[in-house]
Amino acid sequence: MFDRTQRQMTIAACLVALATAAGCHHEESAPPSSTSAPAPAPAASAAVIRLDQGWTAKEAEEFYYTPQGSELIPYAWFLAVELKDAETLFRDNEHMAKLGYITGAPDPTRNPDGLPVGFVQDIGTQPLLTAADDMAASAPHSTGPAGSAGGSTKWLGMTCAACHTGELRHGGETFRIDGGAAMVDHEMFVSELALALEATNKDDAKFTRFAKRVLGATYSPQTADALRKDLAAFTSSFKQAVARNAAPHPYGFARLDAFGAIFNQVVEVALAIPGNHGTSDAPVSFPFLWDAPALDWVQWNGSVDNPLGRNVGEVMGVYGNFTLDPVPPEKQFTSSVNLRNLHHMEEQLARLSAPKWPEQKFGAIDKAKADAGSKLFAQTCVKCHFVRDSSGSFPMTPPNKFGKQFIRTYMDPLATIRTDPMMVKNFGRMADPGVLRPLLPEQLKTAPKVPAALLLGIADNAVIKRALASLQPPATQEEILAMTGYRDPGGQPPNPIAYKARPLDGIWATAPYLHAGSVPNLYQLLLPAKDRVKSFHVGSRDFDPVDVGFSTSPSPGSFEFHTEGPDGKPIPGNSNAGHEGLNYTQIQEGGKTRDFTDAERRALIEYMKTLR
Secondary structure (H helix, E strand, O other): OOOHHHHHHOOOOOOOOHHHOOOOOOOOOOOOOOOOOOOOOOOOOOOOEEOOOOOOHHHHHHHHHOOOOEOOEEHHHHHHOEOOOOOOEOOOHHHHHHOOOOOOOOEOOOEOOOOOOOEEEEEOOOOOOOHHHHHHHOOOOEOOOOOOOOOOOEEEEEOHHHOOEEEEEEOOEEEEEEOOOOOOOHHHHHHHHHHHHHHHHHOHHHHHHHHHHHHHHHOOHHHHHHHHHHHHHHHHHHHHHHHHOOOOOOOOOOEEOHHHHHHHHHHHHHOOOHHHOOOOOOOEEOOOOOOHHHEOOEOOOOOEOOHHHHHHHHHHHOOEOEEOOOOOHHHOOOEOOOHHHHHHHHHHHOOOOOOOOOHHHHOOOOHHHHHHHHHHHHHOHHHOOOOOOOOOOOOEOOOOOOOOOOEOOEEEEHHHHOOOOHHHHHHOOEEOOHHHHHHOOHHHOOOOOEEHHHHHHHHHHHHHHHHHHOOOOOOOHHHHHHHOOOOOOOOOOOOOOEEEEOOOOOHHHOOOEOOOOOEOEHHHHOOOHHHOOOEEEEOOOEEEOOOOEEOOOOOOOOEEEEOEOOOOOEOOOOOOOOOOOEOOOEEEEOOEEEEOOHHHHHHHHHHHHHOO
16 A cells, blocks of 8 residues: 555656557558458448447547557567467457457558457557567567567557447447447457467468468568567567466456556566566456546546546557667667657547437436436435536636646545455555666665556656657647646646546446446446345446346356355455445435435436436
């Protein structure tokens, strides 16, 4: 846990993850080109119904398919690699859909190879090294993976849309929720990809098919041999990355310990200090993005306010390339981050609104019941989850030094909210600063370990500074202020040992609930914790408009989520306790506290359907 000194040393721009992303946009860039002879992708899923969220279809596509500096795997390799135990391509739409990703149709401008939503061709900042240079590629302080396909700079990257685009299915129709929580299993995705790469390297027939797809007209025994050496080197590095963040209990769909992964990437890998490793055992659900640019604090523990710091760190978390190595000095803090693209998407997210409950599709809202729920919400929930006033405005912060105001959020102390503690506990982990020691505050320069969050903030800020210095044309002061969201520099999180409560606009479309995704629907959330289900299936997109969440019944490929182990003890990171008691699941009446009645729970749910 944080002590007073650690809280003071927390930097506002420090914590980032897949979970609070903003995408990107290439200015004046040519459309991405298809690689040589890719295997055709299957047809994408049927057309979806887009709810009005303030975006045009073009803006949505921009959010899905514009690169931001992510470098996961050589692009041609991803198009060519097969499943571990079949000749089916790994990127096959049916397989990607099983992992929860939303399949996409080929588009010559933004998505020529028909990648799923949130997957994109990204252009690397430097050519990859050959296998002969593998030791240099995986040397201390570098986060770039080893190996390459003939020095190719085309990478498969990810954007925030991969984890922040949702879909609901009801009545035989599919509804897209832009900026919503994705029903994906990212942990399974990278694990299966590592196994597919390993199988390709070991199986001669599988490798030959792979090599012919990747090399096309340049295929020969010599080029194939060089490719195989590159593949072996890269696969070894990739497997290490997957193992580094392997969870003691699988996360399943709709959750990820992005905090744990990015801490490990910065303080363990980039600093080359194995002792800084931490267990990735605090998965959180993917938060919805509407209103996020206007909130005073973001992240589940309200640790960040500066969107530039958050978004640059997000790229570091989704396989961006960066170095903390000071040798040579001119390379330190260089990265693949695309600042202007990130800023463009942040501006676009500011125009994204919560989805409105589609009454014609999901059922009409019972006005009398919703009115009763509104009154009950005002008595209980509104102390944490602020609502709009009669003018349509949320409670706002006072104007800052730039004259800007932001939507107020409420930091619910862990001792009060009593939900799973792992996320805020892990936020307080300590680490050896390594080569970042000279940049520490004077009073910490001799400390053997300092907060990992502080080191992440220092690295994040240094990467931003380097990226700003290299922008062409140079950024103006006004542009830099806009990138930072006109936030006060040096702002301190109000309480990192807490979980952030935000306005609940569109909450109906964002199951599962609680920060850990451990409660399947709104009805369960309003029950006392002892009465909530201890296990349920997750992975279905079939929407339940009554309890408001997804189907929890077993279905093909679904994941059985457990809050407790076989021994009956809570699983760390999976607890569905907390968010109960007075003003959570109870009300005070006649001087006595009692649980909500079933009718009151239904009234609250009906009211929450109206929030937009």
